Amino acid sequence: MNPIQPSSPEGDTLFLAMENMLRRYARGTRAGETPEPGSVTRKDALAAAHQVAGFIAASRDESVVADPGAAAANLMVMVEFISPQPGELAPGYKDSIRTYTTALRDLGAEDGF
16 A cells, blocks of 8 residues: 555455455456355445545545545445455455445445435
């Protein structure tokens, strides 16, 4: 992680999971563990998409420090909705997804924005 950028344990874990997922995709390999379906809802994925849009917008504004860990976390929430990933992507991946998804819900994801 970039020490200048803001970070969170969940964001760091989900960033690592994102990197591992991309490596597996590039190699054409799949994990051996069956994912736990249904932990992320459509509303969660939509809330995450809005957060990623905010990250992209912030990257063009010099007065805002964008958080790549948060962007990766939100991306992984969307991926988890579309295709649940194995917990072995990163240590604590499933717990981080649950924690981050709960935080999204607390921010208003249940209202569908």
